Amino acid sequence: MRKPSSRPIYDDGRRISYHFNDQGRLISYQKVFPSRAGRVDTSSITFIYRNDILQARSEKIGKYRKRIAFNYINTHHIVETIKVKHGDMDWDELGKEEVQRSETLSNQQWIITEKKGGINETPYQQNITILNQALKPVRKEMWHRSRLIGTETFEYSNNLLYKYSIENIQKGSSIQVEYKTSSVLQDEGKWCENEICKTWSIVYHETGLPKAFILMNTETQDMEIWEYRYTHR
Numbered sequence: 001m002r003k004p005s006s007r008p009i010y011d012d013g014r015r016i017s018y019h020f021n022d023q024g025r026l027i028s029y030q031k032v033f034p035s036r037a038g039r040v041d042t043s044s045i046t047f048i049y050r051n052d053i054l055q056a057r058s059e060k061i062g063k064y065r066k067r068i069a070f071n072y073i074n075t076h077h078i079v080e081t082i083k084v085k086h087g088d089m090d091w092d093e094l095g096k097e098e099v100q101r102s103e104t105l106s107n108q109q110w111i112i113t114e115k116k117g118g119i120n121e122t123p124y125q126q127n128i129t130i131l132n133q134a135l136k137p138v139r140k141e142m143w144h145r146s147r148l149i150g151t152e153t154f155e156y157s158n159n160l161l162y163k164y165s166i167e168n169i170q171k172g173s174s175i176q177v178e179y180k181t182s183s184v185l186q187d188e189g190k191w192c193e194n195e196i197c198k199t200w201s202i203v204y205h206e207t208g209l210p211k212a213f214i215l216m217n218t219e220t221q222d223m224e225i226w227e228y229r230y231t232h233r
Helices: none
Strands: 015-020 026-034 040-050 053-061 064-074 077-086 092-106 109-118 125-131 137-144 147-157 160-168 173-179 188-193 196-204 210-216 223-227
Antiparallel strands (some): 077 092, 092 109, 137 147, 173 188, 210 223
16 A cells, blocks of 8 residues: 555555465465556465475466476485476476585684586576574675675674665665664664665554554655455465
């Protein structure tokens, strides 16, 4: 929903639905967004588990579907089988890729490296995560071959996250989120996207569950409101 300054709230038609199992694990989510000429675009992702281990991930955008099945060779080596289909056509296997993970300890920080590529081929993708002594992430790097394409950084105060930044180097875009650390709840702060900043806050139901996430442009007083609704089936 949106609320322009001095005008009523209106529904802009955007929806995100999250589905959890009885253990609280995310099993699927669906996004609905208005598109051109009055159309509505829908996309969804489903996660399939067996004995609490992710076995497959399925994506659906319109009539296009993609499925990735995971074969765990060991805790540090996964083979992914990728299949796609369109409409009523049969599934077509695109190929297999492998993800290999390594962990090293350096200067009291854990460095976790994940490399992805074709079977027995030179990896084309590499993700590097650095954890501090408390095993909290402080930096993530996304590489495509020898080119750095994105970063995430995490900064802490009194063991609470107070600043999170993400940069898409390819697109030249960035987001920075600041959190107030005066309360463990951390329900307000600042949101800057490509250097345009807004304040953010969360309001709660009496049950303690979040009721809405609110972004406000303090200069124009325009607001963007994400309302949370809960159902149990």
